[in-house]
Amino acid sequence: MHEHRYEEAVGGQGHAGRGQGEFGSTQPGLTPGPDLASAGEDTLFTQWVHEIRGELVAMKSRSEIDKQLYNETLNRAILGYEEDRGKLLAMIHDLVSKRRLSGRPPKASGFTTLTEAIFAEIIGLNVLELIMKQREGLEEIQVVGQRIFEVRGGVARPSVHALPSLREVERIQQNLVLFNQDTLNTRKRWAEVVLKDGSRVTMTGFGFTAEPTLTIRFYTVKRFELSALASSELATLDSKMERLLRGLIQTYFNLVIIGPTNSGKTNLLKALIAEMDDNERIITIESRFELNLKRDFPHKNIVEYEIDEEDPKHSGMQAFKLALRQSPKRICHAEIRDDDANLYVRACTRGHEGSMTTVHVSELEDVPDAIADMCMLDNRGMDSTRLTKRITEFVTQIGIEMAVVDHKRKIVRIVEYRYEDGGVRVTDLAAYDKSTERWTFPGKLSHHASRKIQKSNLDTYKQLQDEGFIEKEGDLEA
Template sequence: MKKVMDRFSIVEFAARIQSEATSREESALERETREAEDFVRLAEEIRSYLSAPRGMTEEERRKYSETLNRAVLGFPHEREQVLAMIEDWLIRLRIHTLPGWKHPYETLAGALFAEVVGLNVLELVMASRDDLEELQVVGTRIYEVRGGEAALSSHSFDSVREVERIQQNLVLYNNDRINPRKRWAEVMLQDGSRVTMTGFGYTSSPTLTIRFYTVRSFRLQALTEAPYQSLSERMAFMLIAALKARYNLVIIGPTNSGKTNLMKALIAELPDEERIITIEGRYEMMLGRDFPHKNIIEYEAAEEDESHRSSQAFKLALRQSPQRIIHAEIRDEDANIYVRACTRGHTGSMTTVHANRLEDVPEAITDMCMLDGRSMNPERLTKRIAEYVTELGIEMRLIGGRRVVSRIGEVGWYNGEVHIRDWAIYDEATNDWQYPNPPSERASVWLGKGETDD
């Protein structure tokens, strides 16, 4: 029987070759997908391993959490510690590589560290940390704050997912969460550095703000010298005299203008045995850490918790024999009780207020006091606040990258309105301070009394 040979078909041959090529491509894609999934799975295991509490005591667990936070925020020593933990974990599991998985890092441990701890492109920004005060991330954009001024960074994220990954790392290592039910979170480190995060639904794009703790000195004298030069030696003498005379002080200024730093410098000048009570929404001043020998009680108020609101903190504080009350910022809820504290024997207190000018401060506090619905004469209340609550006003500004005490003024009441008697004003034209008025006769008596008592 004659064998019939199949005719060769170019079309069929081309189709077969294309089919085989497609199969090979699909196999490579499947392999890459599988390798990526293996890496993600391994990263999740590492993340769970790191986030598990460590330590026998609460203090040990707190220190471990602090180490993770600092590693995420780019502190070199803590980063080395966490990288070593990842390397040890991989060695114990005898995992050295993921066959076929390509990454730009020297080791698999380095790649995993970058995924579960690293800051992505922020690492490039933070390579120059010396004068970096704050990082502000809005969506994929990054802003660097140096010398009090924000500037758009040359670096940016490729996608918001990278920002969200950093957010999730930070909240995970603090047993917190950021999700559709809670779209914000805050992390505070022991050194005063602070991270604030918001997610989709609360802000139009994910945000991440990292405010680094940069203060190294707390004495007024240091603020008169380079690199700060926030005030003159004559002004430092004025403020020390006001502290001794137990003036009630109020500090105003925009965000990041140095209000908290100045307040800490003023507190540093006080005798260690003086009983000081502070009330803050978040521990920012860290007085107990920086002044371990001072007689200080620090309250952290939580307005969303009725049992721990600032009003409750004030009530307890007034029963703890305070000689001075330091209120980080007057808000609507506690304006009345702070006014009562300042007018009922707790002289020498300090606070900050959001106001544009010193002239606006007494009225701003009056408005907050009136919100609780009590029947009060607003003019009489403003007069009382001007004369007894905000006796000396300090205004701070950012000028040429410096945090400057731009004004010190004696607050009073004259002809039915708030009057400021300026002791010192910063003149930008001469780049120096002017001293237009000496203290009033009433103030001179009090300042003299303070010197006598001392």
């Protein structure tokens, strides 16, 4: 039942057979623990592990596509995906059988077969496997040395589990980089692995960080809609804010989103993109394919750029230059940074309305100045006051702040930016009140914004007027 060829394993057609049952029968011994860690380099078990790991790495496929599928299978197996773990368990069983070692007893307690013990050493995650069994709501696993933190609902909490040694962290790291033909050593003390589903692993080693670290960030959400974020289950926003945001998207306001890591910025970006016309050309620019819009919105007219700032031919600047020649209606920039700030500002001021980006600042009031500071870094001698005015009027028309409140991701502020009397004016359109656990709507859209909406979509103008976001008196002329 274990006679699985490599092509079957990578193609997804093979079945793990009894392999899944064998692994599943060892739940109490999922963690190899110090028993395996203490095995000397000269022991037979260590030799077998080394040889079989080498064979798994060296396996060659008949095409580049098969090779990519195989690497993906290895990565997913290490990260706890059951179907892929079954495939790898069957492959290791075959390699053990070829060596006529099937009858040998395992070298660690808790395992019923040698195959399982070798699997746990090559593929297993030690106590992380116990955490992976509780995948409901699990967003991240953060390992710092032997300490483990679990992120659920955007909040990191210490895990009840801890790794038995730093060796275990390094073993998992080395398996991941080895199966990706990467390195993590004294010359390069970091590595990253990104899976096709958007999950990713970031690793650092001694010398770059005080302790080895491992962060596993899972891709958890498949569908994004404003209505879903406004549901009572998620409560990221309420129905009134949903109508406001939908109206702003339909009338092509440029948006900027801020908030800490895991506060829901990406989910909101995708929910806003879901509201856009499928035929509009949208261009995304990222350092890693994290948004993966084509996967979530296969029918939309989307071009996705992945940039590498260390390669001038594929830098953010080059991506922007090409993107502007591809007739974009909107530009979705994952995060505005120093090197590409001027290009993004230029794009927004040259007619690409309805664009969106995120920026790392602590307050919405800081956004225009922060972007202006980035633009000034290229020493072009620009007038800072004039630059801030342009950014306020054309780049940061609407600001949105995300946060985690009582373990739920929420929009805590929506503001309009205006440049008046020589300075930036920020008007709160919506704000979350923690004391009442509800949103308030203290301000209204400016005359300029109201007129923009009226010219763009009269129905949206009337709806936002009825909602109280636009003044009813002194209606603007069409």
